[in-house]
Amino acid sequence: MTTAIIGTGGIGSVIARQLASGGETLRLSSADTKSAQRLAAEIGRPAVAAASNRDALQGADAVVLALRFTVLKGVVDEIAEPLTDKLVVVPSNPLSSDVQGNVTRLLPKGQSSGKVVAGWLPTGARLAMAFGTLSADLFESSGNRSPEPAVLFYVTDDDRAGQEVERLIRTAGFEPVKAGGIEQSARLEVGGDLHDLVVGPAKARSLVGEA
């Protein structure tokens, strides 16, 4: 199947490599198309660089918006119409950092970034917040772990999105575990109790209260 990845920086590039190694066909785009072109050339045949964000969605079943929170709404507005029949996966943390490296949450404490992103999407788009729970290094080193796979947590309000994101998570070499509805997205973020945790399925299920 085909997934578009918009944003080929720190996290988008490792998501792309992991999905490609699991057999997913990829269409990549970035602000400066050179970054997507470089990554597509590095990955090889299952990945192509698209001419634009909209072009990346051509023929794609799903899109990963691997973007900083501050540019997310602008890109959603730019590509809104073709999102209406797609799984939309968002790994973004609602954070900004200044030149000193001080990190600030862009939303008031307690406000779910997932709910905010859901409000930006057009009707018909199926949202899952996922693929942002591990830092890029941990993500890359934990994929296809054996004998026990590492878990990637996700949240969604949509059953079909849940099935679709579970397929993508398995393709990337992880075991999916749902941590709740979209209002639970803060658990996945930097500072959340499920962030940067490399655990197997049993431990993960006990953490989300399914055990």
Ligand SMILES: NC(=O)c1ccc[n+]([C@@H]2O[C@H](COP(=O)([O-])OP(=O)(O)OC[C@H]3O[C@@H](n4cnc5c(N)ncnc54)[C@H](OP(=O)(O)O)[C@@H]3O)[C@@H](O)[C@H]2O)c1
């Ligand atoms: N890095 C991590 O370890 C990590 C882990 C988990 C979650 N996250 C979250 O993931 C999000 C992205 O983080 P990152 O570290 O990957 O950021 P990043 O390295 O700055 O990459 C951002 C990417 O977005 C692209 N971009 C910016 N504006 C765009 C536009 N208008 N259209 C298309 N592409 C655009 C950039 O394009 P260019 O390449 O052309 O500049 C770049 O490829 C953040 O919210 C972060 O909190 C990051």
